[in-house]
Amino acid sequence: MHDLSDAVSTALRLVASADPAVVQVVLLSLRVSLTAVAVAALIGLPLGALLAVSRFPGRRPIIVVLNALMGLPPVVAGLLIYLLLSRSGPLGSLGLLFTPAAMVIAQATLITPILAALARQVLEGLWEEYAEQLRSFGAGPWRAVPTLLWDGRFALLTVLLAGFGRASAEVGAVIIVGGNIEGFTRVMTTAIALETSKGDLPLALALGMVLMTIVLAVNALAQGLRDVSARWAG
Amino acid sequence: MRAPDTILPLQAEGLGFAAGGVQILRDVTLTIEAGPPTFLIGPNGAGKSVLLRLLHRLLIPTAGRVSWSGLPGEAARRQAMVFQRPVLLRRSVLANVLYPLRLAGLARAERARRAQEGLDLVGLTALAGRPARRLSGGEQQRLALARAAALQPEVLFLDEPCASLDPAATRAVEEIVAALAARGTKIVMTTHDLGQARRLAGDVVFLHRGRVLEHSPAESFFAEPETREAAAFLRGELVW
Numbered sequence: 071m072h073d074l075s076d077a078v079s080t081a082l083r084l085v086a087s088a089d090p091a092v093v094q095v096v097l098l099s100l101r102v103s104l105t106a107v108a109v110a111a112l113i114g115l116p117l118g119a120l121l122a123v124s125r126f127p128g129r130r131p132i133i134v135v136l137n138a139l140m141g142l143p144p145v146v147a148g149l150l151i152y153l154l155l156s157r158s159g160p161l162g163s164l165g166l167l168f169t170p171a172a173m174v175i176a177q178a179t180l181i182t183p184i185l186a187a188l189a190r191q192v193l194e195g196l197w198e199e200y201a202e203q204l205r206s207f208g209a210g211p212w213r214a215v216p217t218l219l220w221d222g223r224f225a226l227l228t229v230l231l232a233g234f235g236r237a238s239a240e241v242g243a244v245i246i247v248g249g250n251i252e253g254f255t256r257v258m259t260t261a262i263a264l265e266t267s268k269g270d271l272p273l274a275l276a277l278g279m280v281l282m283t284i285v286l287a288v289n290a291l292a293q294g295l296r297d298v299s300a301r302w303a304g
Numbered sequence: 305m306r307a308p309d310t311i312l313p314l315q316a317e318g319l320g321f322a323a324g325g326v327q328i329l330r331d332v333t334l335t336i337e338a339g340p341p342t343f344l345i346g347p348n349g350a351g352k353s354v355l356l357r358l359l360h361r362l363l364i365p366t367a368g369r370v371s372w373s374g375l376p377g378e379a380a381r382r383q384a385m386v387f388q389r390p391v392l393l394r395r396s397v398l399a400n401v402l403y404p405l406r407l408a409g410l411a412r413a414e415r416a417r418r419a420q421e422g423l424d425l426v427g428l429t430a431l432a433g434r435p436a437r438r439l440s441g442g443e444q445q446r447l448a449l450a451r452a453a454a455l456q457p458e459v460l461f462l463d464e465p466c467a468s469l470d471p472a473a474t475r476a477v478e479e480i481v482a483a484l485a486a487r488g489t490k491i492v493m494t495t496h497d498l499g500q501a502r503r504l505a506g507d508v509v510f511l512h513r514g515r516v517l518e519h520s521p522a523e524s525f526f527a528e529p530e531t532r533e534a535a536a537f538l539r540g541e542l543v544w
Binding site: 199202208217222 | 395408
């Protein structure tokens with residue numbers, strides 16, 4: 071019990087004093103996860119929009135696979151990217167394994183299906199509503215994609231936040247491809263996992279607090295977006 | 305720059321439409337000429353909205369064909385449609401009017417000018433910056449009209465534009481429709497409101513169970529309908 075309260079007070083001091091080691095880990099986490107969200111958004115959102123407006127044989131199986139991939143275990147995503155990037159793997163010559171870039175790739179792989187599947191759901195409803203009017207204006211499904219992405223912007227921002235939440239909270243993928251190298255590839259989740267097992271509870275707790283704060287902030291932002299969205303959707 | 309030719313008359317020959325094994329329209333042959341508004345009237349389920357969508361190419365007929373005059377490809381650009389429930393984009397009032405003008409490939413200055421004209425026409429200029437979907441039902445329908453009018457269509461299809469509006473809003477919409485007709489836009493409109501048809505129609509197409517039973521000038525249609533069904537419909541009897 072004594073140990074625990076000690077750990078908590080040390081953790082609070084680490085956070086309050088913006089301890090450089092903590093700050094470095096937090097900043098790297100944000101950089102990796104935000105970049106992963108950006109990469110995944112560039113691929114996932116248009117993909118979701120295309121699936122929402124197009125009708126072709128095989129569309130339903132693709133949607134089923136996409137929905138299933140939303141539950142892709144992070145360690146499996148990490149393993150796949152590890153195999154790709156490892157020295158003997160097809161992309162091994164790039165030398166990306168155990169770098170932040172590899173972590174971005176792994177997290178982007180993990181959340182691209184999430185963004186695509188959620189975007190498809192959101193935009194399909196919008197397309198049903200808009201389709202006839204847009205066709206009357208002479209805009210077919212392809213031309214509708216940018217329109218839907220813009221008109222669904224608030225819902226899609228919520229989707230991005232969901233993706234960010236997933237990316238910043240996962241540990242399995244980044245630990246496999248990043249390796250938790252101190253000062254280089256150590257992020258909040260990997261630090262918590264490994265420092266806890268090493269017994270450095272204050273650092274793990276401090277990072278846990280920051281992570282919780284970020285998760286809370288993301289959810290508050292999502293709620294705010296829903297309010298703004300209601301204003302525009304009427 | 306508007307081509308001097310016209311896309312009218314619009315002709316439907318032997319038009320039929322079936323969906324899910326149900327024949328909704330059959331053997332509709334019809335010529336719609338330039339001039340005062342043409343009204344499609346008839347009991348619920350007669351096929352008015354389907355006929356409008358076939359004419360506007362939102363539906364593809366399962367029989368027969370729709371043809372326009374003038375250059376091929378011209379017709380699609382020179383018609384517009386307003387729906388019973390206006391479909392407004394999640395954007396500002398002004399952005400809603402600008403949207404189809406950009407799709408039509410107009411230059412920026414021309415888009416701004418036409419959007420302004422459209423909003424002036426329907427009296428929504430003061431609300432240009434508001435989110436479109438926060439407007440009242442009547443304002444939303446006026447915005448949909450402004451958006452269609454800004455395209456300067458030669459033919460404007462209206463599908464029960466006043467169906468869910470109160471009398472004041474209905475009156476506002478009717479005034480806009482009359483103004484558009486007066487400046488030469490061909491209005492083709494469905495309604496279940498006989499008073500509205502009497503006020504605005506130049507000619508009337510009477511539909512009954514998926515067939516056109518009459519097509520005559522409004523005056524003679526309302527004075528002496530040729531068919532028993534139309535007469536019963538005009539007397540307010542339940543016809544189906």
